[in-house]
Amino acid sequence: MSRRTALALGATLALGAGLAVLPTQAQAATVVVSTTADLTSAIKNATAGTVIQVRAGTYYPTATLQSTANGTSSSPVTLQAYGSETVKIDGSSLPAGDWIFKLTADYWNVSNLTFQNSPDSAVVCQSCTGTNWNNIKTINGGDSGFTLTGDGTVNNTVKNIDSYGNYDAAGHGENADGVAVKFGSGTGNLITGARLYNNSDDGIDFWSFSSPVTVEHTWSFGNGKNRWGDSAFAGDGNGYKLGGDGEVVAHVVNNSAAWDDAGNGFTENSNTGSIVINRTTAYANGKYGYYFATSSAKLGKNLAVGNGSAAVSKGSSVTSSGNNWDSGISTPSFVSTDASTTYNSRKSDGSLPATTFLTTGSTTIGATMN
Structure with a gap:
């Protein structure tokens, strides 16, 4: 198998598994997450143009989800439910006094998510x-x-x-x-x-x-x-x-x-x-x-x-x-x-x-x- 073929196959497998597509100059990352750990990482590591799609379920972070990464007006960071799926982010496992989600950043689009039971x-x-x-x-x-x-x-x-x-x-x-x-x-x-x-x-x-x-x-x-x-x-x-x-x-x-x-x-x-x-x-x-x-x-x-x-x-x-x-x-x-x-x-x-x-x-x- 050639190196080029191996790289192409690896990218295809990553897409099929719902993993991040690494950004290039032509295309920013799309990240599909289905675990709390992946959600935490995706938010923390987002860059301009990143699209984070969250699969259905209830997520229980143990620390505040947060980011200081800026999008831009033409290339915002997007955090959203996957398709029409129902997503709940539940704060009942957080320490007392914590927030579920803290954003100190510009140009994010956040949609179709429920944040519940925050301390x-x-x-x-x-x-x-x-x-x-x-x-x-x-x-x-x-x-x-x-x-x-x-x-x-x-x-x-x-x-x-x-x-x-x-x-x-x-x-x-x-x-x-x-x-x-x-x-x-x-x-x-x-x-x-x-x-x-x-x-x-x-x-x-x-x-x-x-x-x-x-x-x-x-x-x-x-x-x-x-x-x-x-x-x-x-x-x-x-x-x-x-x-x-x-x-x-x-x-x-x-x-x-x-x-x-x-x-x-x-x-x-x-x-x-x-x-x-x-x-x-x-x-x-x-x-x-x-x-x-x-x-x-x-x-x-x-x-x-x-x-x-x-x-x-x-x-x-x-x-x-x-x-x-x-x-x-x-x-x-x-x-x-x-x-x-x-x-x-x-x-x-x-x-x-x-x-x-x-x-x-x-x-x-x-x-x-x-």
């Missing part, structure tokens, strides 16, 4: 640029499900995430959010199509993040309720906590809804910036639908119904127009107040499930929900 936060992306997170789940963890943090957090997109059941026992529920964008800065970050529910603290939390973040077509519900029998429970339970720690930031929320949260549906949380809240719905939250007492927020075409304290608390610097608490604006009727369909499976493209819950048919006020 602490499930996924943390620190000072990342240009990452895309699509159709992932972060569930039943010991702190926030998904976190963007650090300076230089730029142009990241979190799309169609489900994050629920997260609870920090050590903090009596005070810290575990569905999605947290905290303690950092950087423009161009987008959260879209998120479903954030039954977390011990808030659905979304932008505490101490000094650059604007955009949220669109997102649902946040059932947060801040003591589902864990914690006698010292301290969860805040806001649907959208849009500030804190003295930062003045013009975050934007469009076409989103908050319901059945223990606290406020939408709140500035002491952020005095020009927050924009447009065509959203706050229904049956424990406190205010909209709490903007000190900010210069712009509230437009929002719908508040059945919230515990009142529809809105707004200071003199708030611009309010076209909302159902404004003069001359009527409150349309909901087609349904049965939320059961909001727990259904997502559509085939990963978007939120179809529902008539909180829909009104209006083209001028409230979240469309679909």
Whole structure:
């Protein structure tokens, strides 16, 4: 057998066994993994253009999966489930206080994976640029499900995430959010199509993040309720906590809804910036639908119904127009107040499930929900 034939046969066998195809100048590596050890190695050793495909099953890492390897805008690193297979990465074998996945890198695409039972936060992306997170789940963890943090957090997109059941026992529920964008800065970050529910603290939390973040077509519900029998429970339970720690930031929320949260549906949380809240719905939250007492927020075409304290608390610097608490604006009727369909499976493209819950048919006020 010639040396060339032997090399070709070796490459063919490697492909058939699902092993890595070594990168060349013309082709980056594709790695198909089916064990925790292989998954750990593939993430650690990824380079620009690497595609990591994870076969069906539940993986139990014993240390945080992490990488500092950058992709590029034209050659990102990809981490995804193999085809349509179901992949769960379970943190129950990790040491106390560990995260499941920590990324300190740029230009990664992560999709169709579930991160569950983390001792602490499930996924943390620190000072990342240009990452895309699509159709992932972060569930039943010991702190926030998904976190963007650090300076230089730029142009990241979190799309169609489900994050629920997260609870920090050590903090009596005070810290575990569905999605947290905290303690950092950087423009161009987008959260879209998120479903954030039954977390011990808030659905979304932008505490101490000094650059604007955009949220669109997102649902946040059932947060801040003591589902864990914690006698010292301290969860805040806001649907959208849009500030804190003295930062003045013009975050934007469009076409989103908050319901059945223990606290406020939408709140500035002491952020005095020009927050924009447009065509959203706050229904049956424990406190205010909209709490903007000190900010210069712009509230437009929002719908508040059945919230515990009142529809809105707004200071003199708030611009309010076209909302159902404004003069001359009527409150349309909901087609349904049965939320059961909001727990259904997502559509085939990963978007939120179809529902008539909180829909009104209006083209001028409230979240469309679909």
